[in-house]
Amino acid sequence: MRSRLRVIALALVCLGGAVSAVQAQQPADPFEATRFRFGPFGITPSIAVSNLGTDGNVFNEATDPKKDTTAAIGPAAFVVLRAGRSRLSGNAKGQYLYFQKYDNQRSWNTNLDGTWRFPTARLVPFVLGSRSNTKERPGFEIDSRARRDDRAVGFGTDVRLSSKTTLVLSGRRNWLKYDETEQFLGVNLGDRLNRRSDSEEAQARVTLTPLTTLVVRAQAMQDRFTVATIRNTDSYSVMPGFELRPQALISGEVFVGVRRFTTLSDSVPDYTGMIAQVRASYSLAATRIGLNVIRDLNYSYEESQPYYALTDAGLEITERVTSSWDIVARGSRQTLAYRTVTTSAATTDRVDHSWIAGGGLGYRLGRTVRLGVDANYYKRTVDLDQTRDYRGLRLGASISYGLPQ
Numbered sequence: 001m002r003s004r005l006r007v008i009a010l011a012l013v014c015l016g017g018a019v020s021a022v023q024a025q026q027p028a029d030p031f032e033a034t035r036f037r038f039g040p041f042g043i044t045p046s047i048a049v050s051n052l053g054t055d056g057n058v059f060n061e062a063t064d065p066k067k068d069t070t071a072a073i074g075p076a077a078f079v080v081l082r083a084g085r086s087r088l089s090g091n092a093k094g095q096y097l098y099f100q101k102y103d104n105q106r107s108w109n110t111n112l113d114g115t116w117r118f119p120t121a122r123l124v125p126f127v128l129g130s131r132s133n134t135k136e137r138p139g140f141e142i143d144s145r146a147r148r149d150d151r152a153v154g155f156g157t158d159v160r161l162s163s164k165t166t167l168v169l170s171g172r173r174n175w176l177k178y179d180e181t182e183q184f185l186g187v188n189l190g191d192r193l194n195r196r197s198d199s200e201e202a203q204a205r206v207t208l209t210p211l212t213t214l215v216v217r218a219q220a221m222q223d224r225f226t227v228a229t230i231r232n233t234d235s236y237s238v239m240p241g242f243e244l245r246p247q248a249l250i251s252g253e254v255f256v257g258v259r260r261f262t263t264l265s266d267s268v269p270d271y272t273g274m275i276a277q278v279r280a281s282y283s284l285a286a287t288r289i290g291l292n293v294i295r296d297l298n299y300s301y302e303e304s305q306p307y308y309a310l311t312d313a314g315l316e317i318t319e320r321v322t323s324s325w326d327i328v329a330r331g332s333r334q335t336l337a338y339r340t341v342t343t344s345a346a347t348t349d350r351v352d353h354s355w356i357a358g359g360g361l362g363y364r365l366g367r368t369v370r371l372g373v374d375a376n377y378y379k380r381t382v383d384l385d386q387t388r389d390y391r392g393l394r395l396g397a398s399i400s401y402g403l404p405q
Contacts, residue, residue: 030042031082040082042080043077043080044078044079046400047400048398049073049399049400050071050396050398052070052399054069054070055067058099058102060143062388062389066101068100068102070099071098072096072098073098074093076094076402077093086119087119090114092112093111095109097145109133110134112130113128113130115127115128122160123158124157126155126158127155128153128155128172129151129152129154131151132149132150133148134147140312140354142301143388144183146182146189148176148178148182149176150176154173155171156201166204169201169203170201171199172198173196173197174196174199176197192303193299194226195224195231197221198221199219199221200221203215203217212242212244213244214240214241214242215241216241217237217241219236220234220236222234228306230268231263231306232263232264232265233263234262235259235262235297237259238257239277241254241255241256241257241277249282249283249284250281251280251281252281253278254280255277256274258274259296259297260272266342268307269342275295276294278294279292286321287317288320292313292316292332294311297309300338304340304341305339305340305349307338307339313332313333314331315331316329317329324363324365325362327362328360328361329358329359333354350383352380352381353380353381356376356378357376357378358375360372361373368402369400369401370398370399372397373397379392
């Protein structure tokens with residue numbers, strides 16, 4: 001990691017000299033976006049009560065599913081501190097998960113992240129950090145709510161090459177660690193999944209219109225596992241795409257690219273394929289259509305199938321019936337395509353499927369408060385292991401303040 005950080009630091013210095021004559025345009029001040037301001041301190045608070053209802057299959061079981069009354073409450077805040085020309089901004093979130101009967105599923109989850117930026121005439125250096133401590137299902141594969149700790153630190157800089165073109169260079173180190181007692185189907189999750197990840201990224205950003213930015217991301221990542229070293233990998237990805245401001249007819253982000261996933265063990269197959277990250281919405285009159293697509297690689301807890309390609313595609317349609325009432329319909333489908341080690345007795349790769357369908361009704365009080373009622377039906381089919389198939393229904397009400405409406 002030290003040698004890579006030195007390379008990035010040298011590149012930053014060289015770029016700083018190369019653009020010494022460039023007059024950089026300063027980014028928008030996040031302080032101005034906060035709702036409440038007290039001297040140099042700005043804050044936008046929010047709170048949400050969700051899942052206030054029932055879960056028809058608390059443990060995602062194939063037979064004899066357990067039902068319970070549930071609720072989740074979570075305060076959050078976006079904060080900004082002005083210190084001279086620098087800006088320290090971040091998010092603090094907490095959530096308490098409540099189960100009436102199965103109290104061992106209760107948990108308090110926290111998420112913290114922050115970035116400190118130092119604008120200058122030519123460069124905008126920054127440092128960042130984040131930490132989350134949660135007891136939740138880590139994705140679509142593991143059914144237990146497992147306690148894990150995620151931490152990250154990093155640094156980088158924005159380099160304004162012209163009034164419309166910016167280069168962003170950054171380096172980051174992440175640590176993922178499960179509690180020592182966390183197990184799923186007899187497997188110690190820490191032994192399989194605890195790891196350190198180093199990444200280096202370069203972004204080229206070109207402002208095409210006031211509402212549209214062309215972005216090309218190039219990233220290198222090195223994953224090193226604490227115990228299961230057979231999973232160690234080096235990967236590279238390139239993802240061109242667009243960022244679209246909320247004021248545009250189509251807003252959000254659309255990225256599609258390719259990842260080269262090179263394993264350091266002869267028994268684990270490599271992978272080269274398409275990846276995608278799409279979070280976009282289209283608004284027309286009273287109708288809003290949201291599309292979410294994630295395509296990437298995830299590590300598995302399985303010993304003989306150490307990773308899988310996840311495709312998660314979802315569609316949500318919101319119809320404003322009146323200025324206060326709205327109706328929501330949603331659906332999503334997930335595919336987990338596993339890759340098998342060559343030393344395994346398994347002869348074919350495994351593919352699992354799941355899907356979610358549901359809808360809800362919402363009522364808005366002003367611009368910051370929303371009341372809602374939702375129902376979601378979910379189902380999973382596990383290839384080659386029907387004992388892990390499950391289905392269920394979740395019914396719940398929600399109340400939110402301060403969140404985007």
